Amino acid sequence: xxxxxxxxxxxxRLAMRNRMFxxxxxxxxxxxxxxxxxxxxxxxxxxxxxxxxxxxxxTVMGSFWGLSVQLVTFREQGILRRFRLAPVGAxxxxxxxxxxxxxxxxxxxxxxxxVCRWAFHMETWGNLWAIIVxxxxxxxxxxxxxxxxxxxxxxMQETQIINQLVWTVxxxxxxxxxxxxxxxxxxxxxxxxxxxxxxxxGLEAATTNxxxxxxxxxxxxxxxxxxxxxxxxxxxIFRWEPEAKVxxxxxxxxxxxxxxxxxxxAYENAGxxxxxxxxxxxxxxxxxxxxxxxxxxx
Amino acid sequence: xxxxxxxxxxLYKSYGAxxxxxxxxxxxxxxxxxxxxxxxxxxxTSTIEILEGLRTRDRGVARVCGLDPEKSGEKYKExxxxxxxxxxxxxxxxxxxxxxxxxxFYRNRAxxxxxxxxxxxxxxxNAFYSQLSGGQKQRLxxxxxxxxxxxVVFLDEPTAGLDPxxxxxxxxxxxxxxxxxxxVLLTTHYIEEAERxxxxxxxxxxxxxxxxxxxRELKHRSAGTTxxxxxxxxxxKDGALARLDGVADCREFDGTFVLHSARPTVTIVALVKELExxxxxxxxxxxxxxxxEDVFIELTGRxxxx
Numbered sequence: 001x002x003x004x005x006x007x008x009x010x011x012x013r014l015a016m017r018n019r020m021f022x023x024x025x026x027x028x029x030x031x032x033x034x035x036x037x038x039x040x041x042x043x044x045x046x047x048x049x050x051x052x053x054x055x056x057x058x059t060v061m062g063s064f065w066g067l068s069v070q071l072v073t074f075r076e077q078g079i080l081r082r083f084r085l086a087p088v089g090a091x092x093x094x095x096x097x098x099x100x101x102x103x104x105x106x107x108x109x110x111x112x113x114x115v116c117r118w119a120f121h122m123e124t125w126g127n128l129w130a131i132i133v134x135x136x137x138x139x140x141x142x143x144x145x146x147x148x149x150x151x152x153x154x155x156m157q158e159t160q161i162i163n164q165l166v167w168t169v170x171x172x173x174x175x176x177x178x179x180x181x182x183x184x185x186x187x188x189x190x191x192x193x194x195x196x197x198x199x200x201x202g203l204e205a206a207t208t209n210x211x212x213x214x215x216x217x218x219x220x221x222x223x224x225x226x227x228x229x230x231x232x233x234x235x236x237i238f239r240w241e242p243e244a245k246v247x248x249x250x251x252x253x254x255x256x257x258x259x260x261x262x263x264x265x266a267y268e269n270a271g272x273x274x275x276x277x278x279x280x281x282x283x284x285x286x287x288x289x290x291x292x293x294x295x296x297x298x
Numbered sequence: 299x300x301x302x303x304x305x306x307x308x309l310y311k312s313y314g315a316x317x318x319x320x321x322x323x324x325x326x327x328x329x330x331x332x333x334x335x336x337x338x339x340x341x342x343t344s345t346i347e348i349l350e351g352l353r354t355r356d357r358g359v360a361r362v363c364g365l366d367p368e369k370s371g372e373k374y375k376e377x378x379x380x381x382x383x384x385x386x387x388x389x390x391x392x393x394x395x396x397x398x399x400x401x402x403f404y405r406n407r408a409x410x411x412x413x414x415x416x417x418x419x420x421x422x423x424n425a426f427y428s429q430l431s432g433g434q435k436q437r438l439x440x441x442x443x444x445x446x447x448x449x450v451v452f453l454d455e456p457t458a459g460l461d462p463x464x465x466x467x468x469x470x471x472x473x474x475x476x477x478x479x480x481x482v483l484l485t486t487h488y489i490e491e492a493e494r495x496x497x498x499x500x501x502x503x504x505x506x507x508x509x510x511x512x513x514r515e516l517k518h519r520s521a522g523t524t525x526x527x528x529x530x531x532x533x534x535k536d537g538a539l540a541r542l543d544g545v546a547d548c549r550e551f552d553g554t555f556v557l558h559s560a561r562p563t564v565t566i567v568a569l570v571k572e573l574e575x576x577x578x579x580x581x582x583x584x585x586x587x588x589x590x591e592d593v594f595i596e597l598t599g600r601x602x603x604x
Contacts, residue, residue, distance in 0.1 A: 001402055002402070003402070006399065006402045007399075007405070010391070010395065010399050013395070014388050014390050014391060017390040018390065023532070030393065038544075074388070077386045078384050078386045079385070079386050079388060081352065081382060081384075081385055082382065082385045082386070082387065082442075084352060085350060085352070085380050085382070086375060086400055086403040087371075087375040087376060087403055087404065088370035088403055102556040112475075174504060240350075265415070
């Protein structure tokens with residue numbers, strides 16, 4: 001545990017010295033937030049809170065992108081093999097990635113919340129407990145997804161391609177960029193298999209104060225199971241050496257990370273109430289209640 | 299060999315169809331500085347990385363401090379230190395931070411300040427890794443190799459790519475390790491490094507140990523001959539140089555004729571006469587005392603740096 005903590009502190013220090021990190025993790029999401037609120041909120045505090053939920057999702061999911069790139073860079077530059085000589089296993093190294101990332105996004109999350117509350121007159125802090133739990137599990141889970149990408153790609157080029165593809169799905173098919181409620185029904189049903197949907201819809205409901213902490217349990221459970229699967233698999237197929245290639249069979253193991261989300265997606269599609277909740281919350285926030293609101297049946 | 303701290307017996311390692319290590323065997327005594335000398339691609343790095351626990355062997359025995367590097371995990375890593383041939387650190391880590399970070403991984407820790415002093419890094423303690431020169435990076439690598447007061451130190455090409463002055467600094471540090479009674483296994487393709495630093499040397503070529511012994515013993519094996527290297531204006535007649543008085547061996551490498559002679563003065567006189575007779579001209583002539591290079595040429599027919 002002390003080795004994990006030692007590595008966590010060092011990695012946080014290194015990240016703070018990296019201007020790219022500061023730009024992408026703090027400045028850019030804040031820019032999106034200001035831009036989003038000014039363009040779309042139309043002075044509605046409810047919409048400000050909803051946009052905050054979406055921006056918090058993007059901030060938290062950013063862990064996925066940053067970690068995979070960092071780990072592959074470390075491997076390509078031979079930095080990981082220096083650590084391999086020391087009595088440090090893959091577990092502490094990977095755990096420190098997740099922990100440092102978590103601590104590093106907290107300032108961004110706080111700044112975004114304070115800006116919304118004080119500069120954009122958001123009426124409440126939302127469901128703070130639900131936000132804390134979702135940010136914590138979301139950050140850890142998406143960091144672990146980043147570790148998986150780092151484990152299965154051999155070069156930075158491959159990492160960037162896979163990141164782009166996965167990021168597009170995370171961003172546009174989850175409600176993090178466009179509200180899921182505005183999509184056709186079949187896309188909404190597909191989105192239920194997307195891990196990012198559980199984070200985005202959970203955070204949007206939490207910032208708009210439309211859920212109790214108990215109601216986000218399924219979101220947290222989905223993220224927690226995804227975290228466990230992703231961390232364990234990335235630990236098993238972790239590679240220290242640039243020239244070590246991941247066996248094809250190991251790549252299949254990676255698909256196991258998706259199993260919890262396939263299961264949750266199938267459950268929600270079969271008889272869940274998530275889509276109804278998303279629709280209801282969106283209508284409530286936008287005030288576009290021309291259709292009779294879908295009753296929430298939780 | 300009860301005193302051997304490193305034992306390697308019939309070690310094999312292949313990468314696909316390429317056999318990098320083909321039955322390497324040697325033993326290193328405690329406190330000894332032992333060198334693996336050979337050209338690039340000879341199997342030195344594969345051998346040392348198997349001993350560091352970074353690579354798995356295909357077969358054979360490897361034991362360091364009585365432990366199997368492949369299976370002993372943390373217990374083993376606590377006892378060794380190493381400089382890797384290809385490695386790096388994050389650009390934005392400071393010198394002092396790097397030493398402290400790695401020291402914290404071990405139970406037995408050397409004093410960071412002491413290491414900074416010993417490796418002349420005090421002034422650079424707050425410098426980022428990316429701001430260090432090649433020599434400073436290598437001194438930092440050495441300091442990090444000693445953060446756990448290791449029993450055995452592995453140095454893989456510790457002076458490769460460094461300028462002569464920095465190389466001499468590294469030599470001094472290795473000499474200090476000798477005084478500290480550390481066991482050192484180093485790989486190199488520099489003859490002078492092996493001759494100056496090593497108590498014993500194993501010459502490796504194509505994944506096999508082709509000679510082993512102290513530099514002095516190995517040089518004696520080259521029959522005490524002097525190496526004479528000559529370049530001529532025109533190619534001499536076939537076998538003319540090999541027939542000169544005193545010449546025991548004659549080979550050509552890229553237009554340079556390398557003669558080994560037990561009686562160098564007689565050979566040079568005969569050479570001058572032969573060139574006069576052939577109306578050929580001497581472009582350059584150099585004489586060398588017997589070295590490990592000569593041993594390598596004798597054993598392989600090639601130069602070490604070919």
